[in-house]
Amino acid sequence: MSTATPPVTPRAHVLVAVKELHVAKTRLSGVFDVADRTGLVLSMLRDTLSVVRDVDSVVGVTVVTPDPAVARLARSVGAHVYADPATPSAEVRTDGQGEHGLNAALAAAADHVRRSEQGVDVIALQADLPSLRSDEFGEALAAARIGGRSVVVDHHGTGTAALFSCDPSVPLDPRFGPGSAQRHLESGARPLHGHWPGLRTDVDTADDLDTARALGVGPATRAALDAATHIAASPGGNSSVTGAW
Numbered sequence: 167m168s169t170a171t172p173p174v175t176p177r178a179h180v181l182v183a184v185k186e187l188h189v190a191k192t193r194l195s196g197v198f199d200v201a202d203r204t205g206l207v208l209s210m211l212r213d214t215l216s217v218v219r220d221v222d223s224v225v226g227v228t229v230v231t232p233d234p235a236v237a238r239l240a241r242s243v244g245a246h247v248y249a250d251p252a253t254p255s256a257e258v259r260t261d262g263q264g265e266h267g268l269n270a271a272l273a274a275a276a277d278h279v280r281r282s283e284q285g286v287d288v289i290a291l292q293a294d295l296p297s298l299r300s301d302e303f304g305e306a307l308a309a310a311r312i313g314g315r316s317v318v319v320d321h322h323g324t325g326t327a328a329l330f331s332c333d334p335s336v337p338l339d340p341r342f343g344p345g346s347a348q349r350h351l352e353s354g355a356r357p358l359h360g361h362w363p364g365l366r367t368d369v370d371t372a373d374d375l376d377t378a379r380a381l382g383v384g385p386a387t388r389a390a391l392d393a394a395t396h397i398a399a400s401p402g403g404n405s406s407v408t409g410a411w
């Protein structure tokens with residue numbers, strides 16, 4: 167009789183945070199009206215979740231949100247919801263603590279997942295990755311599994327597309343917010359190197375949207391963009407024709 171320990175199959179749980187829709191994607195407010203902006207946020211979330219769920223070894227996805235419409239969408243595609251008590255909106259915070267609510271909610275959700283699913287890898291992934299491909303996320307996850315805490319820096323080189331904790335003894339310790347790449351690296355997260363343009367392209371501005379469109383966006387985002395009324399041109403971007411993306 168063999169006494170060899172069977173290999174442990176890696177399992178991952180992905181956390182995706184979305185704030186209250188009425189204050190989401192404010193940097194796109196000069197481009198889309200509130201209804202179209204809300205539609206785009208939900209559509210990018212739908213595409214991001216759909217890709218992540220296709221990745222082998224992803225055993226769970228949790229959307230961290232105070233927003234009921236976001237929670238409904240999450241449940242409708244089989245994701246869990248971790249209720250984040252609404253904090254004062256980032257746009258009205260003047261104390262430099264606008265991201266405190268986000269990081270506290272992600273850390274609490276990560277602890278909750280780790281208590282419920284022993285030994286699972288935990289990843290905080292941006293919600294606005296309409297060009298994400300499952301092979302990119304799978305490769306990044308494999309690289310993260312070398313161990314500890316690691317980070318995929320976004321396409322601007324300043325933000326964080328994804329933060330991984332692939333060691334149950336290492337807390338996720340999220341430090342999202344403007345300039346978060348540097349904070350994650352300075353706090354010991356290992357940078358993951360790979361050609362993952364879709365994973366790195368989080369969409370906050372009209373120029374980001376142009377970058378994502380050039381890569382190709384998922385079907386929900388495509389439909390939202392087709393349906394949207396483009397209210398202003400992207401300064402410096404390709405979207406100079408009002409009404410056409």
Ligand SMILES: Nc1nc2c(ncn2[C@@H]2O[C@H](COP(=O)(O)OP(=O)(O)OP(=O)(O)O)[C@@H](O)[C@H]2O)c(=O)[nH]1
Pocket residue numbers: 183184185186189190191192193194230231232250253256265267268271292293294370
């Ligand atoms: N659950 C939760 N999610 C948050 C919170 N703050 C930000 N987020 C989400 O975290 C991600 C990055 O946030 P931001 O860049 O601040 O917001 P954004 O809506 O992407 O864009 P802007 O409004 O233009 O800053 C987005 O998916 C947000 O919806 C929060 O307090 N709670």
Ligand SMILES: C=C(OP(=O)(O)O)C(=O)O
Pocket residue numbers: 320324325326327341342343344345346347368370
């Ligand atoms: C909050 C972040 O993202 P965004 O680029 O959406 O501001 C971040 O990169 O930490």
